[in-house]
Every structure is written in structure tokens, then in C-alpha cells.
Amino acid sequence: MKSNILLVIAFLGTVFCSLAQDQSQFEYQSSGLSSFVVTDVNDKPASQLFSETKHWISEQKKTYQFEVIDEVGDKIIQLSGEAKDVIIYKNYTSNLKFNLEIAFKNNRYKFEISDLQYEYYNSYYDLPNINNPNQPELERHFENAKIDLPEFFNKLNKSLKKSMDKQSKLGGW
Numbered sequence: 001m002k003s004n005i006l007l008v009i010a011f012l013g014t015v016f017c018s019l020a021q022d023q024s025q026f027e028y029q030s031s032g033l034s035s036f037v038v039t040d041v042n043d044k045p046a047s048q049l050f051s052e053t054k055h056w057i058s059e060q061k062k063t064y065q066f067e068v069i070d071e072v073g074d075k076i077i078q079l080s081g082e083a084k085d086v087i088i089y090k091n092y093t094s095n096l097k098f099n100l101e102i103a104f105k106n107n108r109y110k111f112e113i114s115d116l117q118y119e120y121y122n123s124y125y126d127l128p129n130i131n132n133p134n135q136p137e138l139e140r141h142f143e144n145a146k147i148d149l150p151e152f153f154n155k156l157n158k159s160l161k162k163s164m165d166k167q168s169k170l171g172g173w
Contacts, residue, residue, distance in 0.1 A: 026113075026153040028146040032129035033153075036112035039161050046104040049164065050074040053102055053109070056163040064156075069099070076103045080115075086152050087118060088143045095119040096127075096152070102160075111157045116149075 027034050041049060057066050057079060064081040071077050078101045086096040099115040116127040130138045130145055139146075 026150040026157070028130070028150055030131050032131065033113070033116070033149050035114065036110055037154075037157055038108055038110050039157060040108045041161065041164055042107060044164070044168070045106050047074045049104040049109050050077065052164045052167045053077055053104070053160065055167065056160050059163065060159065074104070076101060083152065087145045087148050089118055089120055089145075090141050091143070092120070097124055109160075111153075111160065113153055 023034055023037050024039065026037055044052075051074070054077070057068065057077070060066055064083055066079050066081045069078040069080055078099065080097070080099050082095060082097045084095050085093040087094050095118070097115070097117040097119075098113055101110075101112045101114065103110040103112070117124040118127050128135070128138055130142045132138055
């Protein structure tokens with residue numbers, strides 16, 4: 001009996017510890033698209049990550065129609081964006097609108113996505129959880145979205161990280 005209780009406690013501890021760990025890649029899980037990733041950046045204070053992110057936003061503004069919604073000191077940037085032809089819905093390529101919140105701590109940042117909307121016949125709709133067992137037709141209608149959405153946001157986050165690395169190599173020049 002005691003060994004069963006200890007086994008259950010050890011299992012629950014493992015589950016909670018794995019949930020608490022930072023995620024480094026976006027994935028499509030049973031609950032939907034993971035909402036954030038945490039990216040490590042060596043030897044950079046939060047204020048420098050903030051300014052380099054603002055530079056990246058200005059570089060990517062035309063590609064993703066970025067618009068800064070809010071800034072909280074030099075700790076958080078909230079922005080909206082739109083990308084063309086990201087997912088397929090009912091055999092039509094669809095644009096995607098999204099909000100990002102990028103939060104900064106020394107040597108790392110949190111890249112969080114929210115408010116995903118897809119375009120269908122010139123109107124935008126909230127993107128549902130494609131894994132909803134009560135609506136199996138969603139998976140058929142959103143062809144490849146389980147692959148395309150994580151790929152898109154991982155590419156976007158990688159672009160930000162690459163821009164930060166480039167700024168480091170330039171040494172502020």
C-alpha cells in the first residue's frame with residue numbers, strides 16, 4: 001500500500017515538473033497549439049532584448065503587418081500581425097491574424113501567441129482547437145494545420161532569435 005502511494009506521488013511529481021518546464025518549440029497538442037515558447041539568448045539583459053525586438057518588429061513590419069498594441073516598460077511588447085496563406089481551410093489557403101506578447105528577462109524571452117483568427121471569404125473567424133473530439137470534421141476542414149501552425153510560429157520565433165544573434169555579431173554597429 002505504501003509503495004503504491006509513493007509510486008503515485010512520484011508519478012504526479014514527474015508530471016507537474018514536466019509541465020513547469022519551459023517549452024522551446026511550438027507544437028500542436030491534444031489541447032491545441034501550445035501558446036508560448038521560451039528562448040534563451042546568451043549574455044543579454046532584458047532591456048537589450050527589448051530594443052533588439054523592436055528593431056526586428058520594424059524589419060518585419062511589411063511582411064507580417066505588425067502593429068504594436070502596447071509596451072510595458074522595457075519588459076513586454078504586445079503586437080498584432082497578419083500573415084498570408086498560412087493554413088488551408090476547406091481546400092482554400094487562408095490568411096492568419098494573431099496577437100503576440102513578447103516578455104523579456106535577462107538572457108531569455110517568452111514568445112506567446114493568442115487570438116488566432118483565420119480568413120474565409122473575406123471574413124475572419126476564431127481558430128478552434130482542431131483536436132476537439134466533439135467536432136471531428138474540424139481536422140478534415142483544417143487540412144495540415146497541425147503542421148502548418150507550429151511551423152509558422154517556430155519560423156517567426158527563429159527569425160526573432162536570428163535577428164538578436166545578428167545584432168550581437170554586429171556589436172551595435
